[in-house]
Amino acid sequence: MRAHPHFRYEEVANLIAGLVDSGTLRPGSRAPSLREISKQQRVSLSTALQAYRLLEDRGVLEARPQSGHYVASRAALRLEPPAISNPPGRAAPVVISPTLSKVMQYSVDPRFVPLGGAIPSAELLAAARLDRFLARAARTKGVSYNTYTEPKGELRLRQEIARRAVRWGTALSPEDIVITSGCMEAIALALSIVTRPGDTVAIESPTYFGLLRSLEALGLKALELPTDAADGIDLSALKTVLERNGVKTCLFSSSFNNPLGCNMPSENKLKVLALLARYRATLIEDDINGDIYFGPQRPVPFMALDPSANNIIYCSSFSKTVAPGYRIGWMATKTAAQMQSALERKLAFTLSGPPLLQVAFAEFLSSGGYDNHLRRIRRAFEDTIGQMSRAVERSFPAGTKVSRPAGSFVLWLELPKSVQTAALFDEALKNGICFIPGNAFSISGRYGHCLRLSCGHGWNERIEKGVMKLGKLAAAAAARSEDAFFSKR
Ligand SMILES: Cc1ncc(COP(=O)(O)O)c(C=O)c1O
Structure with a gap:
């Protein structure tokens, strides 16, 4: 599990890991050189080296003698991306509105872990x-x-x-x-x-x-x-x-x-x-x-x-x-x-x-x-997307697929077909977590097993616990429907 960054080298390491998670840096490709990292991130060479050592320890990067650092082949997210959608093809x-009214009510309520509304947190916006x-x-x-x-x-x-x-x-x-x-x-x-x-x-x-x-x-x-x-x-x-x-x-x-x-x-x-x-x-x-x-x-x-x-x-x-x-x-x-x-x-x-x-x-x-601000929030969103994808990988049921956005700050998850995310939504609310169930994004009714997670709040302990808990609830729902299936046979 990635630590919450306390030091600059950890922040730099998380940034690179985020680039790997989102697919911007592909397995086997060359990572930016230490000199490039030190220049881009305005850190000393020794901080860049410390970040890369951490990434080597985590298995994200591999050092190749005389040649630099490469993205380890096993560093990529194991979860598959969603397949192309298949709507009915009819107007x-x-x-x-009825599907949305309940969902919207909770997605701006601060009492819930904010995985619902695609709204960046106040700290990330240049509000002041x-x-x-x-x-x-x-x-x-x-x-x-x-x-x-x-x-x-x-x-x-x-x-x-x-x-x-x-x-x-x-x-x-x-x-x-x-x-x-x-x-x-x-x-x-x-x-x-x-x-x-x-x-x-x-x-x-x-x-x-x-x-x-x-x-x-x-x-x-x-x-x-x-x-x-x-x-x-x-x-x-x-x-x-x-x-x-x-x-x-x-x-x-x-x-x-x-x-x-x-x-x-x-x-x-x-x-x-x-x-x-x-x-x-x-x-x-x-x-x-x-x-x-x-x-x-x-x-x-x-x-x-x-x-x-x-x-x-x-x-x-x-x-x-x-x-x-x-x-x-x-x-x-x-x-x-x-x-x-x-x-x-x-x-x-x-x-x-x-x-x-x-x-x-x-x-x-x-x-x-505005441009400086944009550079800062892009880094924060990309990092959160990477961290959240990893947390999804650790906690959601086998067969879950997750998108690999190269921008914005939401993740789309396709769960095993047996998991109905409208029911999962009610259960999540009882556990103080909000997300958006898949059927809000279509009139086809085909995304009942999908959901959207917002990465608009920087990665922190509350968000991490929320994602892990949601994954466990989804895994329990998948296990229940598997049991029901076998007991009928
Ligand atoms: C794709 C997309 N378009 C439009 C909007 C609405 O934007 P605004 O808040 O500027 O009206 C949103 C807000 O979530 C959005 O995600």
Whole structure:
């Protein structure tokens, strides 16, 4: 078992072990040199060496004379990743709210071990720094900003967002952006401008339950596509639904789908765009997790891959990286008619967002602290994902499969079919633990033996005990159903 880090060398060791657990460093591959580690992590060579010795003791790395350190072949997680999903392939009306109401109530309740809501802990968010910008804005500009803004939102914030988008290749003007109340409002606006009640929207399976809730509220049908836990949706299935079902709207994640963590490679994204252009369909992309990547580069959003496309609406927010409570998200489109419809709806539903929060956020972004902050939380999330995967391996029943996300901060578990995670949820609550049962992520009813764990809180004793206990409850449920099966024979 990995110790809770007390010393810097332990932290560095945990970081490398996290890279191995998540598959970023593959078994047999060369580990970064001691010199690289010392430079990247700003530690002395002797601290880097101490970290590597610890990893050798744990069997994660092997030293090869004259050649450096390599990832030991047995260091990889033994649990298999989930297989590609297999939803029914039919469009169906969405009814998800009853499933969600109970789950949501507990996932924000601090009395439970927080494996439920995908919400980073307050310590990991840059809350204090951001609050200082808000206090200053309130002191110096409070009166002048206590009014309505234009529905697009504060120009300075839109400029900051457009500046950041340039870095990953999206040329946006502030005029292409409307500030929303989180990514959720961006997605609801986007859906409402390109669909009518009764239309069908193609989605990943499993997918984030909030998206299902929006489809339900807008009277839309969902058509779930087979989705691979590493590479995302199956392209031939997409072609079929565009061709045969006449689907005109797709709602996909640009990076690290919630809950699988899958990340579609750019070459597949280009194929998706070619298909959508051919069948004249619109893509709404949800890039909320794009900044939380563990590899060397940020995943490229669809919009950046085809700057001339006029059938892509981009949605994102800062809820997963900085401040879910500030509710700052945005929708971007390069199509004037779509922007016009979005603004009309925005005016109809909310008039405009709170300008003071938007100004404070713009100042926070322009102060340059966001990138440092991102580096810190990426490391923390990756470490927790690695540690949690190991704890799952130690405690969950044989046959459990676990995702290998290369970004974001959730794990998707597929348990043996006999374990019903809705029942496990009730048992977990009695033991003070919350997680999200699999059926919240689909309307197909096919994920009754799956669950999602949040890694949004740094690794600590409470979380570790919670995961181990949950694994034991799941193992006991699997054993009970095995006994029942044999006693019937
Ligand atoms: C994939 C995805 N999209 C959108 C949202 C909603 O984001 P926001 O809180 O910014 O509205 C979430 C929140 O969990 C999410 O996971």
